[in-house]
Structures are given as C-alpha cells and as structure tokens.
Amino acid sequence: xxxxxxxxxxxxxxxxxxxxxxxxxxxxxxxxxxxxxxxxxxxxxxxxxxxxxxxxxxxxxxxxxxxxxxxxxxxxxxxxxxxxxxxxxxxxxxxxxxxxxxxxxxxxxxxxxxxxxxxxxxxxxxxxxxxxxxxxxxxxxxxxxxxxxxxxxxxxxxxxxxxxxxxxxxxxxxxxxxxxxxxxxxxxxxxxxxxxxxxxxxxxxxxxxxxxxxxxxxxxxxxxxxxxxxxxxxxxxxxxxxxxxxxxxxxxxxxxxxxxxxxxxxxxxxxxxxxxxxxxxxxxxxxxxxxxxxxxxxxxxxxxxxxxxxxxxxxxxxxxxxxxxxxxxxxxxxxxxxxxxxxxxxxxxxxxxxxxxxxxxxxxxxxxxxxxxxxxxxxxxxxxxxxxxxxxxxxxxxxxxxxxxxxxxxxxxxxxxxxxxxxxxxxxxxxxxxxxxxxxxxxxxxxxxxxxxxxxxxxxxxxxxxxxxxxxxxxxxxxxxxxxxxxxxxxxxxxxxxxxxxxxxxx
Amino acid sequence: xxxxxxxxxxxxxxxxxxxxxxxxxxxxxxxxxxxxxxxxxxxxxxxxxxxxxxxxxxxxxxxxxxxxxxxxxxxxxxxxxxxxxxxxxxxxxxxxxxxxxxxxxxxxxxxxxxxxxxxxxxxxxxxxxxxxxxxxxxxxxxxxxxxxxxxxxxxxxxxxxxxxxxxxxxxxxxxxxxxxxxxxxxxxxxxxxxxxxxxxxxxxxxxxxxxxxxxxxxxxxxxxxxxxxxxxxxxxxxxxxxxxxxxxxxxxxxxxxxxxxxxxxxxxxxxxxxxxxxxxxxxxxxxxxxxxxxxxxxxxxxxxxxxxxxxxxxxxxxxxxxxxxxxxxxxxxxxxxxxxxxxxxxxxxxx
Numbered sequence: 093x094x095x096x097x098x099x100x101x102x103x104x105x106x107x108x109x110x111x112x113x114x115x116x117x118x119x120x121x122x123x124x125x126x127x128x129x130x131x132x133x134x135x136x137x138x139x140x141x142x143x144x145x146x147x148x149x150x151x152x153x154x155x156x157x158x159x160x161x162x163x164x165x166x167x168x169x170x171x172x173x174x175x176x177x178x179x180x181x182x183x184x185x186x187x188x189x190x191x192x193x194x195x196x197x198x199x200x201x202x203x204x205x206x207x208x209x210x211x212x213x214x215x216x217x218x219x220x221x222x223x224x225x226x227x228x229x230x231x232x233x234x235x236x237x238x239x240x241x242x243x244x245x246x247x248x249x250x251x252x253x254x255x256x257x258x259x260x261x262x263x264x265x266x267x268x269x270x271x272x273x274x275x276x277x278x279x280x281x282x283x284x285x286x287x288x289x290x291x292x293x294x295x296x297x298x299x300x301x302x303x304x305x306x307x308x309x310x311x312x313x314x315x316x317x318x319x320x321x322x323x324x325x326x327x328x329x330x331x332x333x334x335x336x337x338x339x340x341x342x343x344x345x346x347x348x349x350x351x352x353x354x355x356x357x358x359x360x361x362x363x364x365x366x367x368x369x370x371x372x373x374x375x376x377x378x379x380x381x382x383x384x385x386x387x388x389x390x391x392x393x394x395x396x397x398x399x400x401x402x403x404x405x406x407x408x409x410x411x412x413x414x415x416x417x418x419x420x421x422x423x424x425x426x427x428x429x430x431x432x433x434x435x436x437x438x439x440x441x442x443x444x445x446x447x448x449x450x451x452x453x454x455x456x457x458x459x460x461x462x463x464x465x466x467x468x469x470x471x472x473x474x475x476x477x478x479x480x481x482x483x484x485x486x487x488x489x490x491x492x493x494x495x496x497x498x499x500x501x502x503x504x505x506x507x508x509x510x511x512x513x514x515x516x517x518x519x520x521x522x523x524x525x526x527x528x529x530x531x532x533x534x535x536x537x538x539x540x541x542x543x544x545x546x547x548x549x550x551x552x553x554x555x556x557x558x559x560x561x562x563x564x565x566x567x568x569x570x571x572x573x574x575x576x577x578x579x580x581x582x583x584x585x586x587x588x589x590x591x592x593x594x595x596x597x598x599x
Numbered sequence: 600x601x602x603x604x605x606x607x608x609x610x611x612x613x614x615x616x617x618x619x620x621x622x623x624x625x626x627x628x629x630x631x632x633x634x635x636x637x638x639x640x641x642x643x644x645x646x647x648x649x650x651x652x653x654x655x656x657x658x659x660x661x662x663x664x665x666x667x668x669x670x671x672x673x674x675x676x677x678x679x680x681x682x683x684x685x686x687x688x689x690x691x692x693x694x695x696x697x698x699x700x701x702x703x704x705x706x707x708x709x710x711x712x713x714x715x716x717x718x719x720x721x722x723x724x725x726x727x728x729x730x731x732x733x734x735x736x737x738x739x740x741x742x743x744x745x746x747x748x749x750x751x752x753x754x755x756x757x758x759x760x761x762x763x764x765x766x767x768x769x770x771x772x773x774x775x776x777x778x779x780x781x782x783x784x785x786x787x788x789x790x791x792x793x794x795x796x797x798x799x800x801x802x803x804x805x806x807x808x809x810x811x812x813x814x815x816x817x818x819x820x821x822x823x824x825x826x827x828x829x830x831x832x833x834x835x836x837x838x839x840x841x842x843x844x845x846x847x848x849x850x851x852x853x854x855x856x857x858x859x860x861x862x863x864x865x866x867x868x869x870x871x872x873x874x875x876x877x878x879x880x881x882x883x884x885x886x887x888x889x890x891x892x893x894x895x896x897x898x899x900x901x902x903x904x905x906x907x908x909x910x911x912x913x914x915x916x917x918x919x920x921x922x923x924x925x926x927x928x929x930x931x932x933x934x935x936x937x938x939x940x941x942x943x944x945x946x947x948x949x950x
C-alpha cells in the first residue's frame with residue numbers, strides 16, 4: 093500500500109497563534125492510494141494542520157515535499173498547482189449557480205466560451221467512475237448536503253488534485269450519505285489518489301482507512317494502521333490518561349413515565365420554502381422520559397422541534413403542553429412554562445456572539461430578572477452560578493464575549509441558562525454535533541440526570557448509537573411523517589435503519 | 600507657498616492619524632487636507648480659506664453660537680439613525696421624518712394659539728415626535744412583515760414628506776400676509792422655543808442632548824437595550840429566546856422617527872417660527888453620516904455632530920469669502936465619510 097515516495101510530506105511543521113502552539117508536527121505524509129484519517133478531540137490541531145497543508149495558514153516552521161520534490165505551499169493557489177485540494181466544512185459553492193457552473197468557476201484552464209456539453213463530457217466520466225454523480229443542471233442551492241459535498245470533491249479533482257483533504261466531511265452528513273462518501277473515498281484510493289480526512293468519530297476510522305494519525309494538543313501522538321487499530325487504543329491516544337470510558341454507563345430507566353408533558357395530535361405544517369412539511373404527527377412525551385427522534389436529517393426533525401418551541405405554527409392539529417392547548421402560544425410563553433431548547437450550533441441559534449456571557453445568560457429569561465427598566469444582575473449571577481454548579485461546570489467567565497469562548501464552553505453557557513430554572517421539557521436538536529467524545533458523553537449524562545429529576549426530553553439526533561444509548565423510546569421521522577416507533581427491545585440499526593430510509597420492511 | 604501649506608496639513612493629518620488620539624481630530628485633519636487639494640485645483644488658497652473659517656467660527660461668540668444651532672438638529676437626526684442601527688435596521692428616512700415632525704408640530708401651534716407656553720411647547724414636542732414616528736411607522740411595519748426593506752421605503756418617503764408640507768403651506772395653512780411666498784402664518788410667541796441670551800441657540804439644544812442621553816441610557820442600561828443589541832447581533836437566536844423581534848422592529852423605527860420629528864419641531868418652533876418649504880438643508884441625511892461615523896456611540900455622536908456643524912459652516916464661509924459654491928461642502932462630507940470608512944468598518948460592525 094505504501095509507495096516509495098509520498099505524494100505529500102510535511103516535516104517539522106510548527107504553527108503558533110500568539111502564545112498557543114496550535115501545531116508541532118514532526119512528520120506527516122500521504123502516499124498515493126492511501127487514506128489517512130486525522131483523529132482527535134476538538135482543538136487538537138487537526139484543522140490547523142490541514143489548512144497548513146493547503147496553504148491557508150502559513151506555518152512558523154516546516155518543510156514540504158510534493159512527490160519527492162521540495163515545495164513551497166504559501167497559498168491555496170500554490171497548493172492547488174501542486175495537486176493538493178481541500179474541501180472545507182463550509183462549502184464554497186454559489187447556491188444560485190448550477191452544478192456545472194460552480195465546477196467551471198473553479199477551473200482556470202477553460203476556454204473563453206464554454207458550453208455545458210463540453211464540460212459535462214469532462215466531468216461526467218470522472219463522476220461516474222468515482223460514484224460522485226449528481227444532476228449537473230440543478231442549482232447547487234437545491235442539492236442535498238451530501239451532493240454538494242460531491243460537487244466540492246469533483247471540483248478539486250478536476251482542478252488537478254492528487255491529494256484530497258476533507259475537513260470533517262461526515263459532520264454534516266446523514267448515515268446513508270456518509271456511506272456514500274466512504275464508497276467514493278474507496279474509489280479514490282483505488283485510483284491512486286491520496287486522501288486525508290479529519291474526524292473525531294472513532295467508528296469512521298475503523299473501516300477503509302489505511303492509517304490513523306491521532307492528534308492531541310497540536311502533536312501527532314501516534315499513528316496506527318487502520319486495520320490494527322482498536323477502539324481502546326485510539327481512545328488512549330486521543331485523551332492520554334484521562335480517556336472517558338468506551339462503554340456507556342448503564343441506563344436506569346424509570347418504570348413508568350409521569351404526567352404527559354407534550355402531546356401532539358395530528359400536527360401538520362403549511363408548505364414553506366426550504367422546509368420539510370410535517371403531516372399528521374402525533375406523539376406523547378411524559379415526564380421522566382427520553383424520546384429519541386431518529387431519521388435522515390432533513391426529514392422534518394428541525395420543523396418538529398420548531399413546532400414544539402413555538403417558532404413555527406402548525407397549520408393543522410393541536411399541541412398540548414401539560415394538558416393545556418399550547419398551539420398558539422408564543423415562544424416567550426412556552427419558555428416561561430419550563431421548556432428548554434438545546435440547539436446544535438450555539439453561536440448561530442442560541443447565543444449572541446457580540447454580547448458578554450452575562451448578557452447572554454440574561455436573555456430569554458422572560459420577566460424573571462426584570463428590575464425597573466433594567467435587570468437584577470446580582471440575582472441573575474447568583475442563579476447562574478448555582479445552575480453551573482449543579483451541572484458541575486467550572487465557574488463562568490461572565491465578562492467574556494460569547495464569541496471568544498470555545499465551542500464546548502458556548503454550549504455550557506446555553507445549558508447553564510436553559511437548565512437554570514428547572515427545565516421540565518427539554519427539546520434538543522442534534523445537541524452533540526460538533527462536540528468531542530467527552531463533551532458529548534457529558535451532555536448525554538445530563539439528559540439522563542434531567543430524566544431522573546422528572547423532566548421530559550425530546551432528543552433529535554442522527555447518531556443511532558447515541559439514540560440507542562439514552563432513549564426510552566424511539567420515533568423515526570421520514571418525509572415529515574412518523575414512519576415508525578421502536579421500543580428499547582428493537583434498538584438495532586438493522587431494525588431502525590431501513591425505517592429511516594423507507595425500505596420495505598419498515599416497522 | 601501653497602505647496603508648503605498643503606504639505607504641512609498632510610503631515611499634521613498623518614501624525615494625528617498615527618497617534619489615533621483623539622481620532623475625530625485625525626479624521627478632521629485628514630479630510631481638510633484632502634479638501635485642500637480640491638481648493639488648490641480650483642485656484643483657491645486652502646490655508647487662507649481655513650484661516651477665514653477658523654476666525655469666523657471660533658473667533659467670535661456669534662460664529663460659535665451658530666455652530667451649536669447647526670449641531671442641534673443633527674443630534675436628534677443622528678439618534679434617529681443610531682437607535683434602529685442597534686437592531687441592524689438602516690433608517691435613511693430621517694429627512695422625511697423631520698419634515699413630518701415639523702408639520703404636525705405646526706398643526707399644534709396653529710390650532711392651539713391660546714395655550715400658554717408651558718403647555719403648548721410640550722404639546723408641540725409631543726406632536727413633533729408623533730409626526731416623525733408616524734412617518735417611520737410604515738417602513739417599520741413593512742419590514743416587520745418582511746414585505747419591503749426599511750431602507751428603500753424610508754428613502755422613498757423622504758420625497759413625500761416635503762410634498763405634504765408644501766401642500767399645506769400652499770393650501771390650507773398659507774399665510775395671508777405673505778401672499779407671494781408660500782409659508783404658514785408666524786407662530787404665536789408661546790409656540791416659540793426660547794433662545795439663550797440674544798443668540799439663535801435655543802432650548803432645542805437641550806432636547807437634542809436629552810435625546811442623546813436617553814438613547815445612550817436605553818441602549819446600555821435597560822433590558823430593552825440589551826434585547827435590541829441581541830436582535831442586532833443574532834436575530835435568529837433572539838427569536839428562539841422569545842424576544843419579540845417584530846415588535847422591537849416596529850417600536851424602534853417609530854421611536855427613531857420620533858426623534859427626527861422632534862428635530863423638525865425645534866426647527867419650526869425656534870429657527871423659522873413658522874412652517875416653510877425648505878425646513879432642512881439635509882439634516883436628516885447628515886444625521887445619517889454622523890451616526891454612521893460615530894459607530895452609534897453617544898459621545899461619538901456628540902463629537903461628530905459638532906464636527907459636521909463646523910463642516911457646514913466651512914461651506915457658508917467659503918461661499919462668502921472665496922466664491923466657492925456651497926455644494927462643495929458635500930464633497931468635504933464625502934471625503935470625511937471615505938476616510939472614516941477606510942479606517943474601520945461602519946456602524947454595527949460588531950456583527
């Protein structure tokens with residue numbers, strides 16, 4: 093598998109941001125026909141290393157050789173000329189343009205007048221071979237995320253990339269799309285491309301990866317052959333001595349759920365641009381219960397959560413909260429009743445980046461902290477201190493701006509605020525996306541504790557392992573409808589998976 | 600000689616800009632240096648022009664008092680821009696809101712001439728506020744309903760307001776004693792804001808400072824200000840936190856229009872003493888510049904409003920002493936705008 097000269101090799105790469113050493117990598121190489129996974133916690137330096145390889149960051153020290161020859165990579169342009177391509181987490185596609193227009197924009201050897209046919213002839217066979225086919229006439233804005241990613245990869249390959257770097261490619265993908273991506277990666281490998289991808293999901297490095305380079309605190313702390321790697325070994329490398337347990341703590345299920353917290357009866361939503369229409373969704377969720385919502389993302393999960401939180405009004409059906417008809421309640425009223433919202437991306441959906449932590453904590457409290465024209469800051473701080481302590485978070489830095497915090501700490505601010513007043517119904521939408529293994533585990537434990545305290549939890553996730561581990565019941569959403577319901581006894585991927593994609597034997 | 604003077608100005612501007620303290624001074628000097636170039640091209644001596652200005656504006660009490668007179672409406676019209684900007688709204692309708700404030704205040708003055716000053720002036724102020732608020736309400740409502748961008752509607756309404764004023768002074772309110780010139784009858788004495796010690800500085804200056812202080816306190820000290828800054832920072836998250844975003848959009852636009860309307864009231868009551876067609880030489884637009892350049896900071900607004908009062912005086916004086924058309928002041932304002940834009944990102948840059 094390993095060629096004599098690597099396609100790309102980096103030696104002695106050091107990158108500092110101020111006092112922080114983001115990268116100190118002695119040696120990193122990709123060979124032709126090799127898939128290398130960069131594994132590590134959030135902030136371990138994976139992205140930084142990749143951005144250096146792509147010329148996006150300039151390292152403070154380091155030497156590069158491309159196909160055996162010394163090379164200077166001082167800009168993405170230079171990297172592309174050397175045959176290095178990178179797909180970022182946030183795709184750089186123009187939604188209004190069609191797929192082929194987006195691809196054409198990226199190529200610099202096109203004639204002045206370009207016909208779609210000529211371009212399609214060039215792209216088509218490659219796409220076919222690598223299982224990256226998409227409809228080239230569609231505007232990118234109408235493609236699913238997985239297809240957009242394919243376009244990004246094709247773009248890079250057509251521009252001459254021999255080494256393809258993928259920054260957390262599976263983060264945005266549904267399970268089926270992830271499989272598709274790994275099939276495409278396998279094809280790339282067979283054709284002699286070098287592939288580097290970043291992940292913090294252990295499962296993804298166990299199949300189809302030649303080498304796993306584990307990063308911690310900016311260094312590569314170990315390189316393991318993909319086939320030889322064991323979960324325990326990788327965890328030890330990722331976390332050093334403080335590795336979290338690989339298996340999840342046993343669940344303590346409550347015998348019977350308490351009072352019904354949330355009931356949806358035949359809820360439907362009106363068609364809305366870019367949203368999935370819900371139809372005839374009925375469900376019941378009691379206190380002391382965790383209801384998992386599974387499904388390929390984009391099948392109505394977001395809309396369901398928005399309906400419950402009052403952000404979207406049902407066009408039909410009734411929503412009841414603790415027995416009362418809450419169909420027309422405002423967001424503020426719903427929050428006041430003890431409904432907490434834990435969204436996936438705190439900085440986009442739950443925090444205001446320019447405000448301080450203290451100010452962010454004060455928002456969404458309804459009438460609670462009103463004092464004259466202003467706010468009762470001391471009481472707020474006291475409450476939030478107590479809440480953070482209950483959640484076993486370190487003391488909050490009230491004066492810092494939300495944007496200055498790490499992703500994990502931003503999530504903590506949201507949790508501190510949402511759990512400060514005894515949340516009775518918790519609506520969590522992909523809450524562990526973007527958290528590292530430890531952060532995700534801690535959050536799952538919090539949901540367990542909330543359940544033990546009698547709260548109702550609605551957990552939307554696309555990670556079946558996570559849903560199986562914490563849910564008391566599981567509902568599958570497909571095309572905005574409830575496609576199946578599963579008790580713990582049938583918590584198996586073989587049972588739930590087909591239901592998610594609409595296979596014949598759906599429950 | 601001319602070249603030396605220019606060099607000296609440039610050097611002064613550069614060093615001030617390098618020290619960045621106080622920044623407003625650096626901006627002013629850089630703008631004056633650039634403007635000097637224009638004067639040079641026109642064959643005028645910039646140094647003399649500036650000396651004339653300085654002598655006229657700062658050399659005697661009257662010139663200085665006129666600065667404060669010009670600054671007064673700018674304080675209010677810039678608050679009318681700065682307040683909605685905290686929500687990420689762009690209110691360019693200050694000019695129209697000022698006219699409508701003047702118009703409704705005039706309605707008060709003409710219909711209740713028998714009221715004593717202590718009742719009539721507050722009434723006129725309230726009407727001025729209401730007039731401006733009325734004019735800012737449609738843009739706010741349409742923005743909240745996601746129909747029309749408030750920038751477009753506000754801008755277009757600027758053209759309508761002076762027409763409404765014209766309709767009234769050509770028609771129902773036309774003064775009988777000045778048949779040849781369209782204007783409303785003169786206000787009774789009780790409807791005139793008192794001036795200070797023989798100058799044209801009037802009580803409106805106090806209104807302007809109160810507006811500015813209210814704005815600063817509301818934004819930084821109240822929970823409304825916090826929620827407004829939250830909406831401006833992340834409207835989606837604010838919605839999810841149960842903050843009534845649409846309500847804030849409507850109320851803030853109305854309040855902003857109200858502040859511009861008070862500026863209109865002060866102009867008719869203190870300066871003109873009646874409603875006239877040319878109520879404002881563009882205070883609403885200059886207020887936009889002031890707020891933008893000050894980045895919405897209350898103290899910055901005070902400094903910038905003063906600076907722009909000086910700038911508009913420069914235009915007057917050049918017109919008299921050098922025969923330069925007043926319109927070149929617009930060039931100077933534009934130069935200042937570009938210099939500041941080049942230095943940093945504009946209002947609401949936190950987003």
